[in-house]
Amino acid sequence: MCLAVPGKVLESHEVGPNRIATVGFGGVTRQVYLDFVPEAEVGDYVIVHVGFAISKVDEAEAKRTYELLEEMGAVLEVEEEQP
Amino acid sequence: MKYLDEYRDAAVAKGIAQAIRARVTRPWVLMEICGGQTHTIMRYGLDEMLPPEIELVHGPGCPVCVAPLEIIDKALAIAARPGVIFVSYGDMLRVPGSHSDLFRVKAAGGDVRIAYSPMDAVKLARENPSRQVVFFGIGFETTAPANAMSVWQARREGLKNFSLLAAHVLVPPAMRAILASPANRVQGLIAPGHVCTVMGTREYEDLSRDFHLPIVIGGFEPVDLLEAIRMLAVQLEEGRAEVENQYVRSVSREGNLPAQKILQQVYEVSDQKWRGIGPIPMSGYKLRTEFAEYDAELVYGTGEISAQEPPECISALVLQGLKKPVDCAAFGSLCTPERPLGAPMVSSEGVCAAYYAYRRRVPETVA
Numbered sequence: 099m100c101l102a103v104p105g106k107v108l109e110s111h112e113v114g115p116n117r118i119a120t121v122g123f124g125g126v127t128r129q130v131y132l133d134f135v136p137e138a139e140v141g142d143y144v145i146v147h148v149g150f151a152i153s154k155v156d157e158a159e160a161k162r163t164y165e166l167l168e169e170m171g172a173v174l175e176v177e178e179e180q181p
Numbered sequence: 182m183k184y185l186d187e188y189r190d191a192a193v194a195k196g197i198a199q200a201i202r203a204r205v206t207r208p209w210v211l212m213e214i215c216g217g218q219t220h221t222i223m224r225y226g227l228d229e230m231l232p233p234e235i236e237l238v239h240g241p242g243c244p245v246c247v248a249p250l251e252i253i254d255k256a257l258a259i260a261a262r263p264g265v266i267f268v269s270y271g272d273m274l275r276v277p278g279s280h281s282d283l284f285r286v287k288a289a290g291g292d293v294r295i296a297y298s299p300m301d302a303v304k305l306a307r308e309n310p311s312r313q314v315v316f317f318g319i320g321f322e323t324t325a326p327a328n329a330m331s332v333w334q335a336r337r338e339g340l341k342n343f344s345l346l347a348a349h350v351l352v353p354p355a356m357r358a359i360l361a362s363p364a365n366r367v368q369g370l371i372a373p374g375h376v377c378t379v380m381g382t383r384e385y386e387d388l389s390r391d392f393h394l395p396i397v398i399g400g401f402e403p404v405d406l407l408e409a410i411r412m413l414a415v416q417l418e419e420g421r422a423e424v425e426n427q428y429v430r431s432v433s434r435e436g437n438l439p440a441q442k443i444l445q446q447v448y449e450v451s452d453q454k455w456r457g458i459g460p461i462p463m464s465g466y467k468l469r470t471e472f473a474e475y476d477a478e479l480v481y482g483t484g485e486i487s488a489q490e491p492p493e494c495i496s497a498l499v500l501q502g503l504k505k506p507v508d509c510a511a512f513g514s515l516c517t518p519e520r521p522l523g524a525p526m527v528s529s530e531g532v533c534a535a536y537y538a539y540r541r542r543v544p545e546t547v548a
Binding site for chain 1 (some may be wrong): 182183184185187188190194197200215216217242244272297298299300320321323324326327331334337373375376378379385403404407421429430431432438440443454464530
């Protein structure tokens, strides 16, 4: 139920008091409400749950932590190669 | 897809698993709460990548599974009424009530529809002014703001034919109940990343302090979960009990403030019964009295329906991490996804369904 998927904001428009975005999920697009993430702009990645964006992906943090994880994998591979 | 594929990278996953093996010196029992995380663990066989010292037990984080039998029976009663369009997330349709399920109500002529978003139900109400539209709003803190927004939007539009049958559950009170139990085995907790995306991490700081429990807020992909397990193992081995955030790309300490605001405006915290576990004080949301005209329980006067769980089903113990699905005599024989006895076998996030789907064959390798 708490499944939520990252997608890219492709465009957004106002419908009455709501801001609705077209969000792309690797080729599939959906209409997503931005009520909870009003700061989301075109080009941002948002995490979407039951038709609502619930967060804007922090790209800098994502990059930083992933590099650390990759490094861990790389270091261990080197260690494995040691006799 | 960005932010998905890289977190399924096999080399990175193996590296983290090896780092866990290198760090662990004695047995530890860890619990993941969220059913989505349970499924990732089973699907990719993450538990089988871990050293034997690390045991994973699975928590109650499947809202479909913990929705009490009474609310299912209320849903069935409302859905069978003429003139009602009953709208639900798809997972709820096969959940057995006392005598039936929503699929059977639909087959018998009830107008039961599946929606992806609660806003789809509001749209149906707008487009069908002569019909009553009832949305079955279940969910944890992740889903509650969207369900609340449907009520908010209906009131804003002046819709008189929309109501919400709410069954909301909250993670921290349930965790307190599990951790306070004399039978508790959990020594470290993977907190649910999307619940924390909405609610922030402060409630987990209290939980960590009160139970001297290491907690890591984890994401949902294999690399996320292995890294959360590694972070927990390091805390346990060092004797620390802190809240750490592995899912930093989505979770902040304060959480999503606009979502929390709509929760406060529409709901109040209330006692809630959990299927399999029983009543837990202040562990759910109900609509505030100012939204009474949108409260399906009041609109349809469902009143007190009480119901008994099937005696063969041990979901109470499974949902508290005390038993595994394979410990159940009914698992895979009396109880299957086609003929479920209990909700954990029904939902796509139920722990019994996860074991049934992934533990009877070789798990998928991490991409």
